[in-house]
Amino acid sequence: MTTGAPAAPSSLPSADARHRPVMLNEVVAALAPLEGRVVIDGTFGAGGxxxxxLAAGAEVIAIDRDPHAVAAGRAVEAASGGRLTLVHGRFSALDEHARAVLAGRRTTVDGVVLDVGVSSMQLDEAERGFSFRGDGPLDMRMSQDGMSAADLVNDADIGTLTRIIGLYGEERRARAVARAIVERRKELPFSRTADLARLVERVVPKSGDGIHPATRTFQALRIAVNRELDELVEALGAAERILAAGGRLVVVAFHSLEDRIVKRFLADRTRERAGGSRHLPEAEVPPATFRVAVRGVVAPSSEEVAANPRARSAKLRAAERTGAPARPVDPDAFGVPSVIIGTGG
Structure with a gap:
């Protein structure tokens, strides 16, 4: 890909009206994507x-595991003047994707942005099976291959379902939901989102916060089907490997499990010394691979939440890469719950 003059914003096809990129101004400010820089957008989605x-002048390598998102983005790629390359793949391998695109030109990038979780487009399309608000096949696969949510619900044993719904969905009545699923599927396997949602509604009482009783169960299944938390840890490690010194990592997360992982990763990678006490000497720690770029966590403005309610739970964290060598990543160290999927029961 050759770097040419920045394309004017009006020369690019407009974003999907259904998807408003969350905290767009804050993300761009944290990335500082100047002309001549290369940035990885690890979750292309609708391309916001x-x-x-691109409008700020940088070159973009955009990745998405959803073939629908990649196909829809080809018009943006064609209109970018060669400054956007779309890759169908997982962001856990973003370093490998970037090196393949940049082969012979450079080995590092200047920024990585990750918008973690399911996209508005996926939620709004009932046929993708991510949401209970519109009836559709119980699918939930972002990449549309491998195990579906229906496979998981119909085949996993009660212990596995309990752990998935309890750990990934933080559902307090996980055991009761799992038991109800196992009993019902003996008579008729689950195939539709509305069917599963109705069953969960009978088991989980309505809460006073207005959250649908099936929300946590559906979140848990989606995370398990797509290995979202493991993918996130691997993506953070890949960003550490591909970012040049001074490059920025920006992550927007939407629920506590994701944000907790990002927070722990950055706390570990920006730590310069271990805490000691008067009884124990300070332990040596590896050189920090990141320094804090934005203090604490950034939340969307009240104006943005009013205009886009899906932004209400978003949290942005950002850090700047140092020159220290990248380190191995261990999902267990960053709080990823471990669930081994068993079948039967």
Missing amino acids: YSRAI
């Missing part, structure tokens, strides 16, 4: 972040 980064 990529368009803004």
Whole structure:
């Protein structure tokens, strides 16, 4: 890909009206995507972040595991003047994707942005099976291959379902939901989102916060089907490996499990010394691979939440790469719950 003059924002196809990129201004400010820089958009979606980064003058390597998102983004790629490359793949391998695109030109990038979780487009399309608000096949696969949510619900044993719903969904009545699923599937396997949602509604009482009783169960199944938390840890490690010194990592997370992983990763990678006491000497720690770029966590403005309710739970964290060598990543060290999927029962 050759780097040419920045494409004017009006020369690029407009973003999907259904998807508003969350905290767009804050993301661009944290990335600082100037002309001549290369930025990885690890979750292309409807292309909101990529368009803004292109408009700022940078080159973009955009990745998405959803073939529908990649196909829809080809028009943006064609209109970018060679400054956008779309890759169908997982962001856990973003370093490998970037090196393949940049082969012979450079080995590092200047920024990585990750918008973690399911996209608005996926939630709004009932046929993708991510949401209970519109009836559709019980699918939930972002990449549309491998085990589906229906496979998991119909085949996993009660212990596995309990752990998935309890750990990934943080559902207090996980055991009761799992038991109800196992009993019902003996008579008729689950195939539709509305069917599963109705069963969960009978087991989980309505809460006073307005959250649908099936929300946590559906979140848990989606995370398990797509290995979302493991993918996130691997993506953070890949970003550490591919970022040049001074490059920025920006992550927007939408629920506590994701944000906790990002927070722990950055706390570990920015730590310069271990805490000691008067009884024990300070332990040596590896050189920090990141320094804090934005203090604490950034939340969306009240104006943005009013205009886009899906932004209400978003949290942004950002860090700047140092020159220290990248380290191995261990999902257990960053709080990823371990679930081994068993079948039967």
